[in-house]
Amino acid sequence: MKLTEIELHNFRNYVDQTLEFSDGINVFLGENAQGKTNLLEAIYVLALTRSHRTNNEKELINWNSQTAQIKGRLQKRLGTVPIELDLGSKGKRAKVNHLEQAKLSTYIGQLNVILFAPEDLSIVKGAPQVRRRFMDMEFAQMSNRYLYNSTQYKKILKQRNRYLKDLHYKRQKDRVYLDVLSDQLSAYGAEIIYQRLQLLKQLEKFAQNVHSEISQGKEQLTFDYHTTVEADQLGSVESIYQSLLKHFAAIKDKEILRATTLIGPQRDDLHFVINGKEVQSFGSQGQQRTTALSVKLAEIDLMKEQTDEYPILLLDDVLSELDDFRQTHLLTAIQDKVQTFLTTTSLSGVQQELLTNPRIFRISEGNVTLAK
Numbered sequence: 320m321k322l323t324e325i326e327l328h329n330f331r332n333y334v335d336q337t338l339e340f341s342d343g344i345n346v347f348l349g350e351n352a353q354g355k356t357n358l359l360e361a362i363y364v365l366a367l368t369r370s371h372r373t374n375n376e377k378e379l380i381n382w383n384s385q386t387a388q389i390k391g392r393l394q395k396r397l398g399t400v401p402i403e404l405d406l407g408s409k410g411k412r413a414k415v416n417h418l419e420q421a422k423l424s425t426y427i428g429q430l431n432v433i434l435f436a437p438e439d440l441s442i443v444k445g446a447p448q449v450r451r452r453f454m455d456m457e458f459a460q461m462s463n464r465y466l467y468n469s470t471q472y473k474k475i476l477k478q479r480n481r482y483l484k485d486l487h488y489k490r491q492k493d494r495v496y497l498d499v500l501s502d503q504l505s506a507y508g509a510e511i512i513y514q515r516l517q518l519l520k521q522l523e524k525f526a527q528n529v530h531s532e533i534s535q536g537k538e539q540l541t542f543d544y545h546t547t548v549e550a551d552q553l554g555s556v557e558s559i560y561q562s563l564l565k566h567f568a569a570i571k572d573k574e575i576l577r578a579t580t581l582i583g584p585q586r587d588d589l590h591f592v593i594n595g596k597e598v599q600s601f602g603s604q605g606q607q608r609t610t611a612l613s614v615k616l617a618e619i620d621l622m623k624e625q626t627d628e629y630p631i632l633l634l635d636d637v638l639s640e641l642d643d644f645r646q647t648h649l650l651t652a653i654q655d656k657v658q659t660f661l662t663t664t665s666l667s668g669v670q671q672e673l674l675t676n677p678r679i680f681r682i683s684e685g686n687v688t689l690a691k
């Protein structure tokens with residue numbers, strides 16, 4: 320899938336702007352606060368009807384206007400598709416092929432995007448819940464079964480935690496109901512852990528390729544899923560279920576004392592390992608950034624497997640996070656695969672002669688000129 324053209328009316332600091340894009344790499348180049356990210360945001364909003372930067376949609380509309388409009392032309396395998404999003408005080412209106420869509424859900428998905436912004440570094444550096452959230456969000460998008468299991472799991476987890484509190488504070492005696500909840504939680508938990516492992520295996524394969532390419536084969540990235548389930552019990556849903564049940568039985572008193580559930584997928588973590596060393600603890604800043612980027616870029620391949628079309632890639636201020644060598648390798652690794660849009664204040668670290676057919680837009684105070 321490619322976005323061949325975008326037209327903006329009163330979107331942020333763009334009153335009337337039309338841009339035609341390259342199939343490969345498109346660069347929005349300029350000083351700070353000139354409107355680079357606004358362009359990337361416009362593409363994101365066109366795709367998902369909401370911004371990655373703000374929940375207040377009024378901010379997206381130019382200060383001197385009441386409405387804004389973003390139009391895009393998509394090149395898909397089956398032909399050209401015009402899409403359009405209108406923003407105003409009465410809400411959003413979306414069109415596909417000039418036809419207004421009754422529901423935004425039929426519109427979203429026309430243009431698939433993957434965004435990588437500096438905040439995504441927290442997948443590597445952040446707390447475990449960031450990684451669990453990452454897995455849950457990604458895998459729920461890819462698998463209805465995963466979404467179902469995690470919804471059920473959360474429901475039962477809530478009940479179980481409430482019951483543990485009752486046992487703790489109200490000194491309730493009936494532990495049989497706790498066993499029932501432990502059994503249900505183990506069943507859904509086992510499904511989740513098993514599916515995470517399967518999907519992580521696929522993601523790891525893709526991330527390994529990207530990482531190896533960016534680091535020129537010097538670094539091998541592997542994933543390590545941390546869970547209380549013993550390594551030799553991870554092979555099937557049934558054995559994970561049995562293991563969780565056994566652990567629940569063993570820690571019953573402790574859980575009542577702490578009044579909360581102490582094991583399960585909501586406590587697991589994902590560790591990233593480069594050449595045998597954990598990146599979170601031992602990786603350099605550059606390695607941590609490359610890892611986050613590799614994991615994010617691996618989603619491109621997973622999405623392609625899923626939807627049969629490549630998404631487009633948005634990179635917000637990512638180059639400055641990488642050394643010159645990795646900047647060039649990142650861009651050459653992705654340029655023939657996926658249409659890319661990136662914002663940067665400088666391209667001096669990139670060997671531009673290695674880019675095929677890049678289009679470089681220079682942005683200054685909301686004015687766009689084609690530099691190449």
Ligand SMILES: Nc1ncnc2c1ncn2[C@@H]1O[C@H](COP(=O)(O)OP(=O)(O)OP(=O)(O)O)[C@@H](O)[C@H]1O
Pocket residue numbers: 330331332333349350351352353354355356357358377378379380381382383662664
């Ligand atoms: N609703 C709006 N109407 C008009 N101008 C706006 C609106 N929202 C933001 N701007 C202007 O957009 C500019 C910021 O643009 P943007 O966030 O794209 O910067 P940038 O070029 O990405 O900079 P940086 O490199 O610092 O991130 C600011 O000058 C701001 O005043």
